[in-house]
Structure formats: C-alpha cells, structure tokens
Amino acid sequence: MTKVTMTVNGRQVSGEVEDRTLLVHFIRDKLGLTGTHVGCDTSQCGACVVHMDGRSIKSCSTLAVQAAGSEILTIEGLAKDGELHPVQAAFKANHGLQCGFCTPGMVMTAVDMINRYGGRLDEKTVRENLEGNICRCTGYHNIVKAILAAAAEMGAGRQAAE
Amino acid sequence: MYATNYHRASSVADAVRLKGASEDGKYVSGGMTLIPTMKQRLAAPSDLVDLRHVAEMKGITVSGDTIRIGAGTTHAEVATSAELKAACPALCHLASQIGDPHVRHMGTLGGSIANNDPAADYPSAMLALAATIVTDRREIAADDFFTGLFETALEDGEIIVAVSFARPERAGYSKFPNPASRYAMTGVFVAKAAGGVRVAVTGAGSNGVFRHGGMESALAGNFSPDALAGVTTDPSDMLSDIHGSAEYRANLVNVMARRAVAAAGAV
Amino acid sequence: MGAEGIGARVARKEDKRFLTGKGRYTDDMVVPGMKYAVFVRSPHAHAKIRSIDASEAEKMPGVIAVLNGQQLLADGIGNLICGWMIHSKDGSPMKMGAWRPLAHETVRYVGDAVAVVIADSVGEARDAADQVVVDYEELPAVTDAVTALQPGQPQLHPEAAGNLIYDWALGTSEADTDAAIAAAAHVTEMKIVNNRLSPNPMEPRAALGIYDSAEDHYTCYTTSQNPHVARLVMSAFYNVAPENKLRVIAPDVGGGFGSKIYIYPEEIVCLWASRRTGVPVKWTSDRTEAFLTDAHGRDHVSTVKMAFDSDNRITALKVDTIANFGAYMSLFSAAVPTYLYATLLSGQYAIPAIHANVRAVYTNTAPVDAYRGAGRPEATYLLERTIETAARELGVSPAELRRKNFIRSFPYQTPVIMNYDAGDYEASLEAAMKQADWAGFATRKAEAEKRGKKRGIGMSCYIEACGIAPSAAVGSLGAGVGLWESAEVRVNAVGTIEVLTGSHSHGQGHETTFAQLVADRFGVPIDNVSIVHGDTDKVQMGMGTYGSRSGAVGMSAIVKALDKVEAKAKKIAAHLMEADESDVVIENGELKVAGTDRSVPWFQVALSAYTAHNLPAGMEPGLKEGAFYDPSNFTFPAGCYICEVEIDPETGKTEIVQFVAADDFGNIINPMIVEGQVHGGIAQGIGQALLEGVHYDPQSGQLLTASYMDYAMPRADDLPSFQVSHQNTPCPNNPLGIKGCGEAGAIGSPPALMNAITDAIGNNDLTMPATPQKVWAAVHATH
Structure with missing residues (x-):
C-alpha cells in the first residue's frame, strides 16, 4: 500500500492505495465522489474524465499513484456556491443529457474544450473534440448544442469582463 | 490489473536505476496504452517506473534545420506547438489525430514509438522523416528502430530520451x-x-x-x-x-x- | 398550456443531480460490510463441465467464498425463464432448454457463468477467479442461426431438436399468399439480414444483494427498467425469496434500451451469495462482460417476396424469417420476432395478403432479446428496403410507390392482427420531403459528383406498435404477465404532491414529464410535485418502462388517478364554498365556483382533506388516489425519415449530410424531451446501419467484438445534427391522445440510411452495417 496525497476539488486529500489502484477508483471508493463513472475498460467512453492540473484526462487509465501531487477537478467541484457552472447550465437548458451516466465526463470534456478553444468553437470542432466521449442516449445533438451555447455564453462573459 | 509497484523517476539516470532494480519492470509515461493493457491483464510488470516527471525528456526545440522532440512530450504539446507548426506542420497534424483530447493530454511520443503498436501513428512519421531515436545510451536510426509488431531495437532498460530529425522540405x-x-x-x-x-x-x-x-x-x-x-x-x-x-x-x-x-x- | 403544463418545453427537474455528480447509480451504493463478486465465465462457446476446483482460489487473500452451480441447485434456486409462450404452427409449445444462473453441467456460450468469487475487493476477487480451475470437455459450436438449423450441427438443448425453438406463422394462409404472388404483375424478392447488436447503455449492469438474517429479508439494488417485474420473477420462478421478503430497488439507471428489462443470473447470484456468505455482495459488469452477457438485439435472416399488380399496388407479402435466440431463451425473447415483429409487417401500406413464417433458433451465442424497437425495427427494415428496391425495379419514384399504397382510412385492420386506430402517413411524408428539399436533390447530387463524391437519398416510412399492451390481448397471445400500469397520487396536507408510478425512468425524463401532467391539472408548480419510482417498497406493483409505454400506459394511469383526486378535491371545495360540485373548476392553483369570485386555494383543499374538520358528510379523510390503467389497444406512432449521404468512392466512407425525421406521436407533453428521444433513437439506428455489428468467430464461437476497440459505437463526429418535426393525429384510445416516442428513431432510421447508400452506389444488396470496407467493395463490384 502506498500513501497518496493530491488536491481534489481544492481540498488536499490523502489515502492508502494499492499501486494498481486506478485514479477513478481512488476518487469513487476512497473519496466517495461517485460522480466520476466507469463505462468501459479500453479507454474509449470518457465517462471517467476529470481534470488533472487543468487538463482533461481519463481517470480509468491513470493510476492514483501517478496523480499524486497533482490537482484534480471532478464533476463535484465544478459548481460554485450552489450555482451551476455555465456548461452545466447549458446542458440543462439544452437537454444535453438523458440517463446522466456519461454526463459528468461530457461536462468535464466540454469545460476543457472551451478552455482550449474559447470562442473559436464551431459544430465540427465540437464533434471532433468529443471523440473520446460516448453517449448512447442523446445522439449528441443536444450535447453539441449545449457546448456551443456554453462557449458563446462564456465568451460573452469574458468579453464583458474585459 | 495484477499487483505492481510504482516508482516515480526524477531523471533519466534515476529511471534506469529504478528499472534495473526491478524484477520485471516497465517504464510508463502517459500510460495510455500500458495501463489499459494491464487492466486487461495482458501485461503484468512487477514494477512501473514513471517517466512523466523527468524534465530532461520534455520539450520541442527547433534549431536551424534540426528538430528535436523530447520523448516525454505529449501528443497535445506536439499538436499545438507553434515552433513545430512552422517547421513540420504534418507532425502537428498527426499528433492532433491520435486518440482523443484526453489521451493526447497524457500520451507521449516516446511511449508511442517504444510500444510500436502496428496501428499507432508516430512510427510512420519517424520512418518517413528518417528520424534519429535518441536513447540514454545511443542513437538509433528509425530504419533500424522498428523491428516488428510491438518490437523495437530497444534493449532491456533502454529509455528513449528524444527524437530528432531534419526539417523536411x-x-x-x-x-x-x-x-x-x-x-x-x-x-x-x-x-x-x-x-x-x-x-x-x-x-x-x-x-x-x-x-x-x-x-x-x-x-x-x-x-x-x-x-x-x-x-x-x-x-x-x-x-x-x-x-x-x-x-x-x-x-x-x-x-x-x-x-x-x-x-x-x-x- | 401553462409554462409548466402539457406541451411546454420544461427543462428537466432531474438534471441538477446528474450534472453535479450526485446521481445515484447501483455501483455508487456502498453498505457496511459490502464485498465484491467476480464471475468465473466460460472461455468456450460450448463445453461440458467435468469439474470445478476452487481450492487454490479459496486460499487467495481477501477471498470470502467461491460458489458454484451445484450449490445453487442444491439451494433450490430455479431456472431462468422466458415469460412469453409461443406455439408453433403445429400447435406444439416452444421448446425451452434449461438456463441455470450458474452452469453446472454444460456451458453454451462464451461468457456463460460457472462460478462466483466473493472477496474484499474487486482486484482480489479477480485474482482468485483466475485461479478457479474448470475442467472443460470442449464441444463443437455453432453461432449463426441459419447454419444451426442444418442437419448435423451441434445441438444445444435436448429439449429443442435441431436447435429449433419454434416454427410459427401469422397472417393470411400460405396458399392464398402464394396464389396472390403467382398472379402478380411484378414480384420483388430480397434477402434481408438484420445485424446483431449490443445495446450498450453507458452504465454497465450491476447488482447489490443484501441479506438481513434477522428479518430473513433481501434487498437488491439493480440496474433494472422494471424492478417490480424483477421481484415477481425472482420470487415466483427463481425461488430467491417470497415477494414480501424481497425489496428491489432500481435507483438511477444509466440507460437500458431493453437490455435492463431482463433478470440476469448476476442479480440472482448476488442475492443468493449474500445469504450464503452473510455479507452484502456487489457485482458490477465491466464493458467486456457487458458485450459477452448483456442480451443482444436483432439478428434476423429473412427472405421476402413483395407482389404488385399492374397498377403498382401491393397485392401480397410473404416473409420467412430465421431469428437467432442465442444459447438461452431470455425473458421476453419469444415475443420479439413474433408478436412484436410479424404484426407490423403491413407497415403503412394496405396489403391484402401477408404471410409470415418465423423460426427461432438456439446458437452458441449470448441470449438475444428486445433492444430498442424490438421486432419493429426488423419489420420496418425489411419492408422499407423491399419497397425501395421495388420502386427501383418498377422505375417509379419511391415516394409515389409508397403514396399509392398508403392506408388512408382508419381504423384499419391488417391481416396480421393489428388494428390501426389513427394516422396520416401522407402528412409526415410531405413534411419530410419538404424539409429535406427532396426536389433539389438532383442538383446537389450533380454538385457532389464534381467533387468526386457519390450522393444518395433514401426514405423510410415506418409504423410501430407502442403502448404495450392490452393485458387480455397479450395474455391470449402467450404473455405471462399483464401489461397495464399503475399510479398513485398522494396530495400532502400542504398541497404538495407525490406521484408513485410503476414506470421507471432511466433517461426518459419522467420526473419532469409526469410532473407536468400534475402541474397542468392542479396549477401547482412542478417543483411541488415529486415523482417516486424504482423501489418496490415505496411503489405499488407496476410493470416498468420498455416498448415506449411510459407515456401511453404509465401516464394514462396517472391521469386516471388524477381524475379521482380531482373529483374528491372538487367535492371538498364545493363543500367549503357551499356550492354545487359540478360548478367547481380548477384555475391557476385555485378551485373556483365558475362564473363567481368565490374560490379556495389548492393547499386549503388539501389541508381540509387532512384536518377533516369540515368534510362533506360520509367522506373519508385524506387526498390520495390510486389507479391501474389497462390500455384498450396498442398505439401506432408513424412517420417518415429521409437521409442524404455522400460517399467517398475511394475509401467507401459514408458521410450523412442530412437527416430529417417527421414523426406523428399524437399529442406531446414535453416537446424538448420527445425530440431528445428521437435524436437518441436515430443515432442508434444510424449506428446499426453504419457502424455496429456483433461478430462471433464461426468456428470457435469467440466474440470478436468484445470491446469498443472492435465494436464501433456512434460518436459525435459520425453523426450530423438532426432535423426533427412532428405531425399529430391524436391517439383516440387513451386519455392524453399520445402514442409513444422512445423507439421510433431506432426503427425508422436504418432503412432510410441504407436506402440512401444503395441509391448512391447503385447496389441493392448491401447489408448493415455499411462499413467503409463493404461500401468500397460494393462500389467496385458495381463498376
């Protein structure tokens, strides 16, 4: 067993894990943050996406020990003071989710995408950047719509702030 | 996944030492192929030596007509490097097509070519660019490096540190x-x-x-x-x-x- | 319509928990002392079990127990069953072989469970499972149904000679149908293959079995679309526990698409193992296990003859279908290629003679059962590919050939049981063609040709039967259960409302749509309405969600209960206002005496019902009513889908450049949610037509598509945005006039896409999925 320490959603956390423990299992089983999901074994579905040091990664293909010392953001850390993050709000307004299982990974992916592209997102770019996230319910139609809406909203917010 | 022991290397020399001390260890960088393979119980290294924190293996430099990319450079870094885009945009394009955004944030050039998956993208670029594979102990021409399915010229414990190639026309x-x-x-x-x-x-x-x-x-x-x-x-x-x-x-x-x-x- | 009432695009109440990571799925459940189960599964498609040696595994770290099928049998746990009896045309009952939750004599497909390891962690359980030594005597295997029917093939079950489960027929007599075909001016003949699919809800199946020895009581958290049916079946047939000692909870469930209707070995074994070991036992499938063991869908091979008179009217249809059932008969399997399939073979067309023959066949593959659409996609695909080919052979436009044969007056009795109640097929066809700019296609095709692309357009006019189903009718056809639905409406003393429904939401948005019904009726905000579902201890017996039934059947039950609540509330209000109850109306959250300014607010009526200080003479206190609704007929959603594609002839890759859906679902409660259902259904249909296919190695019976590395799931960049519109002929047979929308997309889209691709490349024989390789080969064969 190895003791790992990392910052998760702004809080420093530690835990004893087997070295083979995946980051997703550390997050779910040790920290009780069950919003991050496991939907496949081959690193394709993206239900497990979290941010590590500001970038989206697949927590099912990363060991907890690899993440030691890093900053992790999970779906639970996105909303601030009970207010949905603009991406979360856009998913709700645009019906970008049905069963909700892929949703945390989709939202974390969308936030990362908007961080990287800012206002330069168009439908094609959004669809390409969803390559690592599988949804079986929505046909992606409303997910794409939600991400574009959130990107526009966040871009407008940034402009207003400048 | 079978049990394994994790070690984090701080330098290339440290990595070689850690690997040398292991029974049947493997280097891991982004882990985007190795970890899923271990999850499927198709690989069972006794030890994992993590190269992700080895600073000397990172970064892209273009000096004159020579391009050098650290083995620990991620696909995302290769895909978005302005310097590289000016020198060899085809390689940026290739990197932008590997896996998905999350995989590109973790996966590295060195990991990809060391694994030499027959369906991986980078090996084709290394061969076509006549790249030199720089390891901790020697330089290997790409023509000599890729020896078969999942097989390379790497010796036991040898680490790819960087690749270099001449800027193509x-x-x-x-x-x-x-x-x-x-x-x-x-x-x-x-x-x-x-x-x-x-x-x-x-x-x-x-x-x-x-x-x-x-x-x-x-x-x-x-x-x-x-x-x-x-x-x-x-x-x-x-x-x-x-x-x-x-x-x-x-x-x-x-x-x-x-x-x-x-x-x-x-x- | 109010802002939150019927017809409003209300954002979903349930979204916040899913968006903030607070959804609670079965694998999220943790209870004190919980241990983990890993199953030992057969690596062979067909083998005898000589022995199972768990002695090494039992000594492994963290292992609590290794249990096997002999122990399960000794404890009296029953066989898994198929709950729908089909009789062959010779009158004999279907031939059902035994399906044990843990095989102890014979394994019949790769993934068949033979033992279970219970350990402190999943890792330790898997380590130990690797050490369970099963001595197999391998037997030859057969994976495709056509081969399995041939003489000399491996035999799966002694009960089913020649692997034949049933040989069933429906409709016009074969002789009359043959005669009509013989007299026809033109006959289009096709071989139609409907490819095998894996449902792939993103949440893998899971089960948590908790045995309480003090109470002799069992709790099962499970990924179910119908927890009450799970309890009934596990109790009545599998002898897990009596119903009053078994609580089944299906919490948030991450998609189902049919695959979570059935009761699988794993939940039974987790409950049984919890009693054997005295600890709660949780199992969560990984994706490879899901590919191996979740019930697959489709897998039909059919031949079809469609006969036309000289005026291009269809005079007869003859269909012969072989349906692959896999190694065992799953819960509803028998009904899928019979009453959910052959009954829809009239499509939207007036066809005087239809004869369908269906043979159900065992093979050494995973069990096959209902998957989104269940039988109806297979019927629609067969019909719509055939009529499209007929139009090409006859040299007439596909729209004209369909129009000529549309059913135009209702009710319409088909030769295959169904009585269509309402529809306007022309309206959907016209709406779709207009939206797709069908008339401008030739120009677009010419433009694409200049870019080296082959452009094609295709349509599909589907009909399906939803609102499953009138209990007496399905009972007469072999169903083991009734298919009504239940609801209870509880008005609290402060006027807030709980609706307990037997329907189960696993993505469909019931918590919002059902609340809209209540908001519409009583003028209360939907935030004051809570929908309770998915727990047999909380909710009265219900039948669950599948077959697009939650609207037409589930909501009809709620409406019936609301009627009763409304009637009682009006009585109370009339009494309070000293008015006649017939003069009381409900407006904006108040009960008013029509035409006066006298009113009492809704909460006051509720409070009065519970204080009971001043109720009409003889009235019971309280305001809570229940209802069971049994539909009087199926409902018949229908529509027209048009797909336009561009094909890269050099690679065979298909790009969908336009997808139009025009659906008639009758009345709609929440258009936003309905459109979402259509989008998802279309994506699954496109997946079937373009990408997805389960492949077994025909010799070894190994599953070749056991992960997302080899099974191509539709991703965002495979799909376009969809253009969706609605037409409306209200259903006359239920109080809301709704038909159901959950499966239409998956039913209507595959033939539209395949008709577009075959139009582009001029090859009618292409089979699904139209992978780049197949399309490329077809393009080059054509030239």
Whole structure:
C-alpha cells in the first residue's frame, strides 16, 4: 500500500492505495465522489474524465499513484456556491443529457474544450473534440448544442469582463 | 490489473536505476496504452517506473534545420506547438489525430514509438522523416528502430530520451481511422527532404510500420499525387480483420498516400 | 398550456443531480460490510463441465467464498425463464432448454457463468477467479442461426431438436399468399439480414444483494427498467425469496434500451451469495462482460417476396424469417420476432395478403432479446428496403410507390392482427420531403459528383406498435404477465404532491414529464410535485418502462388517478364554498365556483382533506388516489425519415449530410424531451446501419467484438445534427391522445440510411452495417 496525497476539488486529500489502484477508483471508493463513472475498460467512453492540473484526462487509465501531487477537478467541484457552472447550465437548458451516466465526463470534456478553444468553437470542432466521449442516449445533438451555447455564453462573459 | 509497484523517476539516470532494480519492470509515461493493457491483464510488470516527471525528456526545440522532440512530450504539446507548426506542420497534424483530447493530454511520443503498436501513428512519421531515436545510451536510426509488431531495437532498460530529425522540405500525413477504435486502419506519412522522398505506412502492414519503396521511387521524380497512379500495394503484405480485408487496406494505402502528398505543403 | 403544463418545453427537474455528480447509480451504493463478486465465465462457446476446483482460489487473500452451480441447485434456486409462450404452427409449445444462473453441467456460450468469487475487493476477487480451475470437455459450436438449423450441427438443448425453438406463422394462409404472388404483375424478392447488436447503455449492469438474517429479508439494488417485474420473477420462478421478503430497488439507471428489462443470473447470484456468505455482495459488469452477457438485439435472416399488380399496388407479402435466440431463451425473447415483429409487417401500406413464417433458433451465442424497437425495427427494415428496391425495379419514384399504397382510412385492420386506430402517413411524408428539399436533390447530387463524391437519398416510412399492451390481448397471445400500469397520487396536507408510478425512468425524463401532467391539472408548480419510482417498497406493483409505454400506459394511469383526486378535491371545495360540485373548476392553483369570485386555494383543499374538520358528510379523510390503467389497444406512432449521404468512392466512407425525421406521436407533453428521444433513437439506428455489428468467430464461437476497440459505437463526429418535426393525429384510445416516442428513431432510421447508400452506389444488396470496407467493395463490384 502506498500513501497518496493530491488536491481534489481544492481540498488536499490523502489515502492508502494499492499501486494498481486506478485514479477513478481512488476518487469513487476512497473519496466517495461517485460522480466520476466507469463505462468501459479500453479507454474509449470518457465517462471517467476529470481534470488533472487543468487538463482533461481519463481517470480509468491513470493510476492514483501517478496523480499524486497533482490537482484534480471532478464533476463535484465544478459548481460554485450552489450555482451551476455555465456548461452545466447549458446542458440543462439544452437537454444535453438523458440517463446522466456519461454526463459528468461530457461536462468535464466540454469545460476543457472551451478552455482550449474559447470562442473559436464551431459544430465540427465540437464533434471532433468529443471523440473520446460516448453517449448512447442523446445522439449528441443536444450535447453539441449545449457546448456551443456554453462557449458563446462564456465568451460573452469574458468579453464583458474585459 | 495484477499487483505492481510504482516508482516515480526524477531523471533519466534515476529511471534506469529504478528499472534495473526491478524484477520485471516497465517504464510508463502517459500510460495510455500500458495501463489499459494491464487492466486487461495482458501485461503484468512487477514494477512501473514513471517517466512523466523527468524534465530532461520534455520539450520541442527547433534549431536551424534540426528538430528535436523530447520523448516525454505529449501528443497535445506536439499538436499545438507553434515552433513545430512552422517547421513540420504534418507532425502537428498527426499528433492532433491520435486518440482523443484526453489521451493526447497524457500520451507521449516516446511511449508511442517504444510500444510500436502496428496501428499507432508516430512510427510512420519517424520512418518517413528518417528520424534519429535518441536513447540514454545511443542513437538509433528509425530504419533500424522498428523491428516488428510491438518490437523495437530497444534493449532491456533502454529509455528513449528524444527524437530528432531534419526539417523536411514538404511532409504530409493522411489517416483512415478504424471506425471502432479510431486507431489508424491505414496512415501514410510522406516526407520530401534533401535525402529524397520517404513514404511510411502504419496500420495496414502485417509486419507493422513499413516504408513503401514503390511509392518512394515514383515520388522521387515527381512529388505529386498523380505520380502514385500506377503504384500498387501488395495485399499479401497487409493485415486482414473484421474491419478491413487485405485488399481494402492495400487500397487505403494508395488513397491515403495520394492524400498525404496532396496535403504536403511546402514549409 | 401553462409554462409548466402539457406541451411546454420544461427543462428537466432531474438534471441538477446528474450534472453535479450526485446521481445515484447501483455501483455508487456502498453498505457496511459490502464485498465484491467476480464471475468465473466460460472461455468456450460450448463445453461440458467435468469439474470445478476452487481450492487454490479459496486460499487467495481477501477471498470470502467461491460458489458454484451445484450449490445453487442444491439451494433450490430455479431456472431462468422466458415469460412469453409461443406455439408453433403445429400447435406444439416452444421448446425451452434449461438456463441455470450458474452452469453446472454444460456451458453454451462464451461468457456463460460457472462460478462466483466473493472477496474484499474487486482486484482480489479477480485474482482468485483466475485461479478457479474448470475442467472443460470442449464441444463443437455453432453461432449463426441459419447454419444451426442444418442437419448435423451441434445441438444445444435436448429439449429443442435441431436447435429449433419454434416454427410459427401469422397472417393470411400460405396458399392464398402464394396464389396472390403467382398472379402478380411484378414480384420483388430480397434477402434481408438484420445485424446483431449490443445495446450498450453507458452504465454497465450491476447488482447489490443484501441479506438481513434477522428479518430473513433481501434487498437488491439493480440496474433494472422494471424492478417490480424483477421481484415477481425472482420470487415466483427463481425461488430467491417470497415477494414480501424481497425489496428491489432500481435507483438511477444509466440507460437500458431493453437490455435492463431482463433478470440476469448476476442479480440472482448476488442475492443468493449474500445469504450464503452473510455479507452484502456487489457485482458490477465491466464493458467486456457487458458485450459477452448483456442480451443482444436483432439478428434476423429473412427472405421476402413483395407482389404488385399492374397498377403498382401491393397485392401480397410473404416473409420467412430465421431469428437467432442465442444459447438461452431470455425473458421476453419469444415475443420479439413474433408478436412484436410479424404484426407490423403491413407497415403503412394496405396489403391484402401477408404471410409470415418465423423460426427461432438456439446458437452458441449470448441470449438475444428486445433492444430498442424490438421486432419493429426488423419489420420496418425489411419492408422499407423491399419497397425501395421495388420502386427501383418498377422505375417509379419511391415516394409515389409508397403514396399509392398508403392506408388512408382508419381504423384499419391488417391481416396480421393489428388494428390501426389513427394516422396520416401522407402528412409526415410531405413534411419530410419538404424539409429535406427532396426536389433539389438532383442538383446537389450533380454538385457532389464534381467533387468526386457519390450522393444518395433514401426514405423510410415506418409504423410501430407502442403502448404495450392490452393485458387480455397479450395474455391470449402467450404473455405471462399483464401489461397495464399503475399510479398513485398522494396530495400532502400542504398541497404538495407525490406521484408513485410503476414506470421507471432511466433517461426518459419522467420526473419532469409526469410532473407536468400534475402541474397542468392542479396549477401547482412542478417543483411541488415529486415523482417516486424504482423501489418496490415505496411503489405499488407496476410493470416498468420498455416498448415506449411510459407515456401511453404509465401516464394514462396517472391521469386516471388524477381524475379521482380531482373529483374528491372538487367535492371538498364545493363543500367549503357551499356550492354545487359540478360548478367547481380548477384555475391557476385555485378551485373556483365558475362564473363567481368565490374560490379556495389548492393547499386549503388539501389541508381540509387532512384536518377533516369540515368534510362533506360520509367522506373519508385524506387526498390520495390510486389507479391501474389497462390500455384498450396498442398505439401506432408513424412517420417518415429521409437521409442524404455522400460517399467517398475511394475509401467507401459514408458521410450523412442530412437527416430529417417527421414523426406523428399524437399529442406531446414535453416537446424538448420527445425530440431528445428521437435524436437518441436515430443515432442508434444510424449506428446499426453504419457502424455496429456483433461478430462471433464461426468456428470457435469467440466474440470478436468484445470491446469498443472492435465494436464501433456512434460518436459525435459520425453523426450530423438532426432535423426533427412532428405531425399529430391524436391517439383516440387513451386519455392524453399520445402514442409513444422512445423507439421510433431506432426503427425508422436504418432503412432510410441504407436506402440512401444503395441509391448512391447503385447496389441493392448491401447489408448493415455499411462499413467503409463493404461500401468500397460494393462500389467496385458495381463498376
């Protein structure tokens, strides 16, 4: 067993894990943050996406020990003071989710995408950047719509702030 | 996943030492292939030596006509490097097509070529760019490096530190992804440099990445898609599976090669 | 319509928990002392079990127990069953072989469970499972149904000679149908293959079994679309526990698409193992296990003859279908290629003679059962590919040939049981063609040709039967259960409302749509309405969600209960206002005496019902009513889908450049949610037509598509945005006039896409999925 320490959603956390423990299992089983999901074994579905040091990664293909010392953001850390993050709000307004299982990974992916592209997102770019996230319910139609809406909203917010 | 012991290396020398002390250890960088393989219990290293924090293995430098990319540089860093985009945009394009955004944030160039998956993208670029694979103990020409499916010239414990290659006059990459896995069903990298034209094919060959001599000759005198019109690819050298027959892959090699040439802009 | 009432695009109440990571799925459940189960599964498609040696595994770290099928049998746990009896045309009952939750004599497909390891962690359980030594005597295997029917093939079950489960027929007599075909001016003949699919809800199946020895009581958290049915079946047939000692909870469930209707070995074994070991036992499938063991869908091979008179009217249809059932008969399997399939073979067309023959066949593959659409996609695909080919052969436009044969007056009795109640097929066809700019296609095709692309357009006019189903009718056809639905509406003393429904939401948005019904009726905000579902201890017996039934059947039950609540509330209000109850109306959250300014607020009526200080003479206190609704007929959603594609002839890759859906679902409660259902259904249909296919190696019976590395799931960049519109002929047979929308997309889209691709490349024989390789080969064969 190895003791790992990392910052998760702004809080420093530690835990004893087997070295083979995946980051997703550390997050779910040790920290009780069950919003991050496991939907496949081959690193394709993206239900497990979290941010590590500001970038989206697949927590099912990363060991907890690899993440030691890093900053992790999970779906639970996105909303601030009970207010949905603009991406979360856009998913709700645009019906970008049905069963909700892929949703945390989709939202974390969308936030990362908007961080990287800012206002330069168009439908094609959004669809390409969803390559690592599988949804079986929505046909992606409303997910794409939600991400574009959130990107526009966040871009407008940034402009207003400048 | 079977039990394993994790070690975080702080330098190349530290990594070599850690690996040397292990019974049946493996280096891990992004882990984007190794960890899923271990999850499937298809790999069972006694120890994992993590290279992700080795600073000397990171970064892209373009000095004059020489391009050097640290083995620990992620696909995302390669894809978005402004310096590299100016020197060899085809490699940025290739990196932007690997896996998905999350995989590109973790996966590294060194990890990809060390694994030499027959459907990985980078090996084709290394071959076509006549890259030199720089390890902790020697330099290996790409032509000598890729030795077969998942096989390389690396010795036990040897670490890829960087790759370097001369800026090509023109280069292009075109990939046809497997509809399921999105790995290359066929990817062709073409490069025109002072030493001539090199064409390397990944995803299609039954022995892994390979250079296409027929295409190289055809393009040597006339670097245009039309020059490839008469060139054939032998299906008997191609992989065949539920996604694509050997004949289909042989066709894709020709189509992707034409498109790679068409995409190859002058630098 | 109010802002939150019927017809409003209300954002979903349930979204916040899913968006903030607070959804609670079965694998999220943790209870004290919980241990983990890993199953030992057969690596062979067909083998005898000589012995199972768990002695090494039992000594492994963290292992609590290794249990096997002999122990399960000794404890009296029953066989898994198929709950729908089909009789062959010779009158004999279907031939059902035994399906044990843990095989102890014979394994019949790769993934068949033979033992289970219970350990402190999943890792330790898997380590130990690797050490369980099963001595197999391998037997030859057969994976495709056509082969399995041939003489000399491996035999799966002694009960089913020649692997034949049933040989069933429906409709016009074969002789009359043959005669009509013989007299026809033109006959289009096709071989139609409907490819095998894996449902792939993103949440893998899971089960948590908790045995309480003090109370002799069992709790099962499970990924179910119908927890009450799970309890009934596990109790009545599998002898897990009596119903009053078994609580089944299906918490948030991450998609189902049919695959979570059935009761699988794993939940039974987790409950049984919890009693054997005295600890709670949780199992969560990984994706490879899901590919191996979740019930697959489709897998039909059919031949069809469609006969036309000289005026291009269809005079007869003859269909012969072989349906692959896999190694065992899953819960509803028998009904899928019979009453959910052959009954829809009239499509939208007036066809005087229809004869369908269906043979159900065992093979050494995973069990096959209902998957989104269940039988109806297979019927629609067969019909719509055939009529499209007929139009090409006859040299008439596909729209004209369909128009000529549309059913235009209702009710319409088909030769295959169904009585269509309402519809306007022309309206959907016209709406779709207009939206798709069908008339401008030739120009677009010419433009694409200049770019080296082959452009094609295709349509599909589907009909399906939803609102499953009138209990007496399905009972007469072999169903083991009734298919009504239940609801209870509880008005609290402060006027807030709970609705307990037997329907189960696993993505369909019931918490919002059902609340809209209540908001519409009583003028209360939907935030004051809570929908309770998915727990047999909380909710009265219900039948669950599948077959697009939650609207037409589930909501009809709620409406019936609301009627009763409304009637009582009006009585109370009339009494309070000293008015006649017939003069009381409900407006804006108040009960008013019509035409006066006298009113009492809703909460006051509720409070009065519970204080009971001043109720009409003889009235019971309280305001809570229940209802069971049994539909009087199926409902018949229908529509027209048009797909336009561009094909790269060099690679065979298909790009969908336009997808139009025009659906008639009757009345709609929440258009936003309905459109979402259509989008998802279309994506699954496109997946079937373009990408997805389960492949077994025909010799070894190994599953070749056991992960997302080899099974191509539709991803965002495979799909376009969809253009969706609605037409409306209200359903006359239920109080809301709704028909159901959950499966239409998956039913209507595959033939539209395949008709577009075959139009582009001029090859009618292409089979699904139209992978780049197949399309490329077809393009080059055509030239």
